[in-house]
Amino acid sequence: MLSVIFIGRRNPLGKYVLSRIFQTLPVIFGVLIISFFLMIVLPGDPVLSIVGERYDEKTVEIMRDKLNIDKPLSFRFFHFISNTVRGDLGTSFITNRPVLSEIMEKFPNTLILAVSAMFIAVLVGVSLGVYTSLVPGSWIDKAVMVFALAGISSPVFWTGLVFVLVFGVHLAWLPPTGYGGVEYIILPSLTLGLRSAAQITRLTRASMLETLNQDFIRTARAKRLPRWKIITKHALPNSLIPVLTIIGTDFGSYLSGAVLTESIFGWPGIGRLVLESILKRDFPVIQGTVLFMAIIFILVNLIVDILYGTIDPRIRAGERN
Amino acid sequence: MCVNFRGVAAVSILFVFVGCKNSVPDSSLQLALSADIRGFDPALAVDVRSGKLISLVYDNLVHFGDSTEILPGIAKSWRISKDDLEYRFTIRDSIFFHDGSSLKAQDVVYSISRILSPEVLSPQSWMFLKIDGADAFMNKKSLSVRGLTAKNDSTLIIKLKAPFSPFIQYLAMPAASIINRKMEKLINELPAGSGPWKLLGWNRDGEINLVRNENYWGEKPLENTLRFRILSEAITQSAEFEAGNLDFLSIPPTEINRWKQKDKHKNHIEYSDELNIWYIGLNCSRPPFDDYRVRRAMNLSLDREKHLHLLIPGGELSSSAVPPSLLAGNHKINPYPYDPEGAIGLLEEAGFAGGFDTELWVGGGSEMFHVLEAFQADWASIGINVSILHSDWNVFKASVRNGRPPMYYLNWTADYPDAENFLYPLFFSEQSMKKRNRYSNPNLDEIILKIQSSSHGQVRDKLIQKACLLLHNDAPWIFLWHKGSYTLTQSYIFGYKPKLVFNAERYIYWEKKSVG
Numbered sequence: 001m002l003s004v005i006f007i008g009r010r011n012p013l014g015k016y017v018l019s020r021i022f023q024t025l026p027v028i029f030g031v032l033i034i035s036f037f038l039m040i041v042l043p044g045d046p047v048l049s050i051v052g053e054r055y056d057e058k059t060v061e062i063m064r065d066k067l068n069i070d071k072p073l074s075f076r077f078f079h080f081i082s083n084t085v086r087g088d089l090g091t092s093f094i095t096n097r098p099v100l101s102e103i104m105e106k107f108p109n110t111l112i113l114a115v116s117a118m119f120i121a122v123l124v125g126v127s128l129g130v131y132t133s134l135v136p137g138s139w140i141d142k143a144v145m146v147f148a149l150a151g152i153s154s155p156v157f158w159t160g161l162v163f164v165l166v167f168g169v170h171l172a173w174l175p176p177t178g179y180g181g182v183e184y185i186i187l188p189s190l191t192l193g194l195r196s197a198a199q200i201t202r203l204t205r206a207s208m209l210e211t212l213n214q215d216f217i218r219t220a221r222a223k224r225l226p227r228w229k230i231i232t233k234h235a236l237p238n239s240l241i242p243v244l245t246i247i248g249t250d251f252g253s254y255l256s257g258a259v260l261t262e263s264i265f266g267w268p269g270i271g272r273l274v275l276e277s278i279l280k281r282d283f284p285v286i287q288g289t290v291l292f293m294a295i296i297f298i299l300v301n302l303i304v305d306i307l308y309g310t311i312d313p314r315i316r317a318g319e320r321n
Numbered sequence: 322m323c324v325n326f327r328g329v330a331a332v333s334i335l336f337v338f339v340g341c342k343n344s345v346p347d348s349s350l351q352l353a354l355s356a357d358i359r360g361f362d363p364a365l366a367v368d369v370r371s372g373k374l375i376s377l378v379y380d381n382l383v384h385f386g387d388s389t390e391i392l393p394g395i396a397k398s399w400r401i402s403k404d405d406l407e408y409r410f411t412i413r414d415s416i417f418f419h420d421g422s423s424l425k426a427q428d429v430v431y432s433i434s435r436i437l438s439p440e441v442l443s444p445q446s447w448m449f450l451k452i453d454g455a456d457a458f459m460n461k462k463s464l465s466v467r468g469l470t471a472k473n474d475s476t477l478i479i480k481l482k483a484p485f486s487p488f489i490q491y492l493a494m495p496a497a498s499i500i501n502r503k504m505e506k507l508i509n510e511l512p513a514g515s516g517p518w519k520l521l522g523w524n525r526d527g528e529i530n531l532v533r534n535e536n537y538w539g540e541k542p543l544e545n546t547l548r549f550r551i552l553s554e555a556i557t558q559s560a561e562f563e564a565g566n567l568d569f570l571s572i573p574p575t576e577i578n579r580w581k582q583k584d585k586h587k588n589h590i591e592y593s594d595e596l597n598i599w600y601i602g603l604n605c606s607r608p609p610f611d612d613y614r615v616r617r618a619m620n621l622s623l624d625r626e627k628h629l630h631l632l633i634p635g636g637e638l639s640s641s642a643v644p645p646s647l648l649a650g651n652h653k654i655n656p657y658p659y660d661p662e663g664a665i666g667l668l669e670e671a672g673f674a675g676g677f678d679t680e681l682w683v684g685g686g687s688e689m690f691h692v693l694e695a696f697q698a699d700w701a702s703i704g705i706n707v708s709i710l711h712s713d714w715n716v717f718k719a720s721v722r723n724g725r726p727p728m729y730y731l732n733w734t735a736d737y738p739d740a741e742n743f744l745y746p747l748f749f750s751e752q753s754m755k756k757r758n759r760y761s762n763p764n765l766d767e768i769i770l771k772i773q774s775s776s777h778g779q780v781r782d783k784l785i786q787k788a789c790l791l792l793h794n795d796a797p798w799i800f801l802w803h804k805g806s807y808t809l810t811q812s813y814i815f816g817y818k819p820k821l822v823f824n825a826e827r828y829i830y831w832e833k834k835s836v837g
Contacts, residue, residue: 044715048722051444052367054736054746057755059444066442095359096509105525164560176560177552179527266552268526276356281715 017306024298031294035287036080040073046093046281067093084291090284092277099288102273107292109179110269113192113261114254116185120193121200122247128197129204129243130236136209144201151198160191160264177266188265192258196250200243207239214238237311244311248304255300256293349530349546350814350831351568353558357526357551360509363498364436364443369734369823372495374549376824377531378419379498379514382410382429382477383489385825387818389647389738391489395424395499395515395538396477405484405776410477416538418501418515426471432500433479434458434466445496451488453480484774486781490737495824517542517827526551543816543832568814568833572807574633586809592635593819594646594805596735598743599689600639601681601696601799604727606759609679614671616796618664620657622703623696627659629802632692639800641789642747643740646821649782654793656800664703676704682726683709684717693730724759732804738822740785744769748792760797 047063064070068079083090089099128148132141167187168176178184211217212235220230257271270289277285358371363379366372376384382396393399396410416424433452436443437459449455454467468480481488491497504513512520517539518531531547550566552558555573562570572580572590581587603610603619610616625638637645640656668674683693693709700707707728712720721729735742746752749769750761768788775781793800810817816830 043719044713045719045722046715048718049715050367053733054447055444056447056450059442059446062439062442063444096362096365102525109527161556164557169560169563172564175566176564177557178550178561178566179524263553264557266527266550266557268524268551272526272553279714 013306013309016309017302020302020305024302027298028291028294031291032081032084035290036077038290039283039287042281044281046283049280049282050093080287084287089288089291092285093282094277094280094285099284102285103270103288103292106268106270106273109267110255110257110262110271112185113188113258113267113269114251116189117193117254117258118196118247118251120189121196121250124193124197125200126204126236126243128201130208130231132201133205133208133212134231136205141205145205148198148201151194152202154195156191156195156258156260157264159194160188160261163187163191164264177264179267184265188261188267191265192254192261196246199246199250203243203246204239207242208235211235211239240311241308244304244307248300252297252300255296257289349548350544350828350833351548351550351566353552353561353567353570354529354549355551355553355555355558358529361512361514361520362509363432363496363500364441364445365509366495367444372824373826374529375495375498375512375514376516377518377547377827378512378516378520379495379500380416380424380516381494381497381499382412382492384827385490385493385738385820385822387825388821391493394493395429399489401489401776405486405774406481408479408481408488410479412475412477413538414475416515417536418504418513419519419534420501420504420513421536422501422503424499424501424515425474426477427474428502429477429499430466430469430471431502432498433469435500435505436496437466443496448491448494448496451481451483451485453482455482484776486773486776487737487739487741490739493822493824494736517829518547521546540829542827542829544828547828562809562811565811568811568831569817570809572809574635574804574807577634577807580807580809585812589810589812589814591808591810591817591819592805593808594644594821595803596644596647596738596742596821597732598639598642598644598803599732599801600730601801602721602726602729602731602758603796603798604724604758605761605797606724606754607727609671609673609677610727612671613795614667615673616799617657618667618671618703619700619705619799620796621660621664621667622705623699623799624659625656625801628692628695632695633689633802633804635807636802636804639802641793641800642798643743643785643789644735644803647735647738647740647743648785648789649779650786654790657793657796661699661703668703668705676706678706678708679727681707681709682717682720682729683711684721684729684731685714689730721758722756728799729758735822740788741769741772744772744785744788748788748797753797758797760795762791762795765791765795 046067047060047069050063051060068076087100089103091098092102095102128144132144135141164176164187167174174183174186176187217230217235220234257269257274259271259275261267262269262271263275270293273285274289276282277289354370356370358374359365359368360371361375361378363375366375381394383399384392384394386392395413395416397413399408399410401408410426410429412424412426412429418424433449435441437446437449437455439459439461446459452466452468454463457463458466468482470478472478498514500508501513501515504511510523517534517537519534521530521532523529528551529549533542533545535541550561552561555576558567558570559576561567577590580590601619603616605611605616629636629638638656640654645653668676681693683690690711697707697709717729720726721731733743733747747757748760748762748765750763750766753760765788768784768791772781772784772788775784808819813833813835815832815834818830820826
């Protein structure tokens with residue numbers, strides 16, 4: 001990323017990336033402010049999660065003081081901002097560990113799940129989408145569209161539980177839940193990925209159908225280019241822009257943690273970390289993860305924007321103009 | 322685009338292989354936890370899960386037995402002075418922490434002082450405030466706790482400010498674990514104990530693996546390794562149990578009939594008592610519940626027998642605050658009967674002939690929501706309109722502390738097997754007025770203080786009976802039930818025996834044996 005920035009002064013793509021990164025700064029600052037004030041308006045008391053049932057009042061008082069809970073808003077705000085800017089996201093109220101290490105410990109697991117789910121989604125979605133666009137109206141096309149509709153309509157927790165019961169318990173092909181080797185990733189990534197796969201299938205099909213009717217495809221056919229070449233070189237790249245948008249947003253949300261999938265499959269990712277910290281009012285963890293998620297989302301969108309330009313040179317040309 | 326696909330595939334396969342770690346031998350005992358523990362620092366553990374795990378990797382002076390009894394731990398014997406103020410413990414020789422250093426009486430002094438230390442700021446400091454000089458140490462007026470002395474390596478003396486009969490039980494609680502001060506720095510991550518199990522690996526939010534401590538001074542666990550998997554969903558735990566990946570399962574009451582129908586499992590279901598009470602707290606400082614007649618009417622208006630047996634199999638109706646297993650002798654108090662007529666009469670007497678409107682607050686994802694709706698119908702039949710307000714657990718707890726809910730549905734589970742653990746924290750005026758349902762009764766306070774100071778025996782048992790009767794008549798709560806738990810073990814698990822206190826289970830006698 002750094003090399004791209006430095007090239008940026010002479011290179012239009014680099015300049016574009018640089019300006020985009022610059023634009024994200026106010027967004028991140030906005031997220032910081034919102035996440036801070038959300039903690040202020042959130043009802044409940046974090047100290048009650050820390051002290052358990054039989055606390056004495058004095059401990060509660062000292063704890064409140066230590067955690068700055070009763071300090072003036074302005075003090076807390078500047079304390080929070082200055083620490084965050086210095087890269088210190090604070091310490092978890094509950095586990096007493098630095099928030100950053102909590103996040104970095106969970107993030108690789110979330111990344112594994114997100115990448116595998118996206119891999120399944122793209123593989124299944126794009127191939128089915130392309131194939132059905134070539135045989136519109138056939139029984140296969142109709143069957144795939146029914147599958148896609150079912151995929152979009154099924155809630156993740158339901159699909160997940162069905163997979164656990166069918167493949168984990170009754171057929172016993174795979175471990176029902178848990179975390180470990182290759183066999184553990186299959187069910188959660190299928191659960192998470194199939195929804196996106198369904199969406200990508202529908203979008204790829206529609207986009208391909210539109211592209212295949214374009215003049216340049218007719219020209220390619222007239223030039224007697226082989227069919228596979230027309231599809232892979234001309235039709236598919238021109239149909240991918242809307243698909244890429246969906247991939248980008250879905251991937252961003254997977255990286256921010258898939259709470260339901262992680263809970264069903266006992267997958268130790270960011271989603272469960274956020275959920276637990278919200279339930280226990282672990283403010284530093286909530287704020288840290290919200291900020292982290294926002295940055296991840298922004299980064300993924302930036303990459304998607306850059307990929308637009310790679311796939312479609314007209315977008316780059318547009319930027320240059 | 323092809324290159325991109327290949328890249329994605331390569332990265333995902335790479336991550337999948339990076340993910341392969343912590344493989345546990347099949348022989349390990351496998352259990353589930355519904356969420357991760359907070360850590361291994363006894364000073365910070367206030368939740369049941371952390372407490373359970375801490376009791377496996379640490380030792381205490383004494384331990385809880387299967388029921389209410391107290392067993393020797395690292396203290397092989399102890400003597401309590403006639404005035405109930407001095408506890409003299411004789412510590413066993415040759416006890417070693419997991420790092421090989423030996424455990425001595427000075428370590429006990431250090432561990433207890435640490436809980437009181439103003440630097441550590443332990444939420445469990447209340448446990449040791451009864452020790453002479455604890456306040457001065459906490460307020461930094463003294464460098465050590467006056468009442469804690471290690472006479473020599475094997476003799477420990479604890480002096481209390483005033484007689485306090487549950488004190489010996491406090492010493493079996495997780496916060497009273499003996500720690501190795503050399504390992505204190507990383508204590509929340511790496512246990513610094515001498516217990517029968519050692520930490521093998523902790524994949525946060527994933528699993529915790531323990532291995533048998535081969536140098537343990539007492540009876541060593543029969544199995545080699547113990548694996549706790551963190552599975553937040555009950556249905557996921559059931560699936561893992563059915564797939565043979567868990568050896569033990571706590572069955573939610575609503576699922577018990579399903580398991581009873583399975584031939585493979587029905588003979589391995591066990592029901593055991595627990596030390597808990599489920600209740601509806603009534604705010605005694607505000608109308609209408611500041612009148613005992615209204616509170617009694619609330620108790621009489623519920624058909625608890627029907628709801629309990631129809632909706633929650635197992636369990637016992639409660640008549641007062643203390644579970645029957647903690648009551649000595651045969652002084653049973655009968656639970657309030659279902660008597661809507663009587664309830665209407667009491668309401669009329671109290672000036673609420675036409676009934677009234679009120680709110681019942683519930684916190685978290687309560688599995689008993691359907692039961693509360695059944696209650697709602699019972700109350701409606703005598704003219705009391707109750708709206709149920711459901712909120713997030715933390716908001717709920719904060720509201721109860723602030724005395725906002727007129728009625729709230731909650732439960733209490735004992736930390737130690739003594740009636741005092743149900744009376745003082747829940748009904749002693751100072752506690753109830755600040756944290757709970759704003760109930761204050763000087764007569765009861767006096768009885769509770771006497772219970773705390775008198776040694777175990779008939780006099781104390783009678784005082785407990787008296788307190789229970791007073792609470793029954795005064796009805797600061799709607800007393801619901803004491804619920805046991807259903808557990809299921811795989812057919813090849815031997816040596817499991819239910820325990821009354823949550824941290825008494827140390828998995829010493831559990832064994833996996835092939836059957837048939």
